[in-house]
Amino acid sequence: MQIYNIFLFIKTFIKELQSFFFTFETKFDIMFPKVIKLFFFLFLFVYSIYQFSENYIGNGIFSLLLSSMFILLYFKNEIIFLAFLRLRKQDFNGTEKWLNKITSPESNLVKKQQGYFYYLHGIIKSQTNLTIAEKNFKKAIKLGLSFNHDLAMAKMSLAGISMQKRRKREAIMLLAEAKKLDSQGILVGQMKIMQQQLKKI
Numbered sequence: 001m002q003i004y005n006i007f008l009f010i011k012t013f014i015k016e017l018q019s020f021f022f023t024f025e026t027k028f029d030i031m032f033p034k035v036i037k038l039f040f041f042l043f044l045f046v047y048s049i050y051q052f053s054e055n056y057i058g059n060g061i062f063s064l065l066l067s068s069m070f071i072l073l074y075f076k077n078e079i080i081f082l083a084f085l086r087l088r089k090q091d092f093n094g095t096e097k098w099l100n101k102i103t104s105p106e107s108n109l110v111k112k113q114q115g116y117f118y119y120l121h122g123i124i125k126s127q128t129n130l131t132i133a134e135k136n137f138k139k140a141i142k143l144g145l146s147f148n149h150d151l152a153m154a155k156m157s158l159a160g161i162s163m164q165k166r167r168k169r170e171a172i173m174l175l176a177e178a179k180k181l182d183s184q185g186i187l188v189g190q191m192k193i194m195q196q197q198l199k200k201i
Helices: 002-028 034-053 057-075 078-088 092-099 111-125 130-143 148-164 168-181 188-198
Strands: none
Touching (some): 078 092, 111 130, 111 148, 130 148, 148 188, 168 188
């Protein structure tokens, strides 16, 4: 029961910390650079060690938990997370609104999160501007994405853009790469439709 209560506390604390960053950044229309989050992590981590050395175990545990929240937010940006939530609801305007708060992805995001920044932009722009969408998807792939199914989606989207621009050979190559990455078969149905369409080009 005690372990469950600790887990519940950590889960609640993460949500509260994410909410704090979200409220602050929304109210003042700024973002915390990743280096600031890293600084807070290092400061709190060193402070927790000091507290343990002084036998203040409770303070040490709390500081250690707090430092872990900052390192989590360093690798998993809260704005990217909120943008994904809007995208799940097919709210492209809402997704773009959140992404626009990240004015400098290089200074605010780690490399993989930068990849998702451009990946999300690619999905949004594919509704209106294929050329910009193509650039965003290519940049996302170059920076890297955490999951193979996301890479597969990016490559499949690029294949779709190439197909619409009548670049058949490139579309076939990208679709084959996407198929290899889609080990769980999530995109099989969409790929079959695209393969049928490619035969007509």
